[in-house]
Amino acid sequence: MATLMYARERASWILNHAGPYGFQRTRGQQLLARIDERQRTDAGVAYNPHVQGIAERLFLRDTKSRAAVLEMVVVIGAALIFPVAWPGGKLLYSWLTRRVEAPEFTLHTIPITALCWIGTVLMWLSALLITPSGTLVGVLLVPWVWVQGAGIFLMAGMYGILEGWLVVPGSTDWYPMPPPPLPSSPSLAKEDTDSPSPTLPNERPQPPLRSPRRPTPRPWE
Structure with a gap:
């Protein structure tokens, strides 16, 4: 299950930057549906029987438009270039x-x-260390392994972009550390539980609360 951290901001970024790629609109709509379901679960509301409209997945849509052909070329090209790096990323x-x-x-x-x-x-x-000369293993297999190793990090970064993390401040830093906790500052509204509240000179302290007493029953009752 995908994380819901900064989910609403990420969903808005995904839908606003989907462009011609329908799989991004599907991703943003699925994220919005998960946000709605989480809010209903936290509030104790019953399951929503009216499912939000979500676009079909890539391979379930017809490729008649140029935009559909473009996203199909992008997805199939990435699968051919990074068959191992894609799932690894x-x-x-x-x-x-x-x-x-x-x-x-x-x-x-x-x-x-x-x-x-x-x-x-x-x-x-x-590109610097691999020479195109030598055996078939050195010409094809070694560069393929290097490309898959590098592709793991590239695909992980691409997923970070596709999942809308660019909207979160710090995503372009080398290592986005969590923000430090806010310093504790004294508050005038904070109650001091150690010392009792002062009473005025002419003010009588209130008696403690007690449970209500029932009247004494009569002998004939």
């Missing part, structure tokens, strides 16, 4: 989201910049 993204939630709270948001730069550096190192 999603697992890394899920692990990072657990750092944002309780009880860890070791991250304030997804470090999108750090993930993308790590993937870029690994891609750059693969």
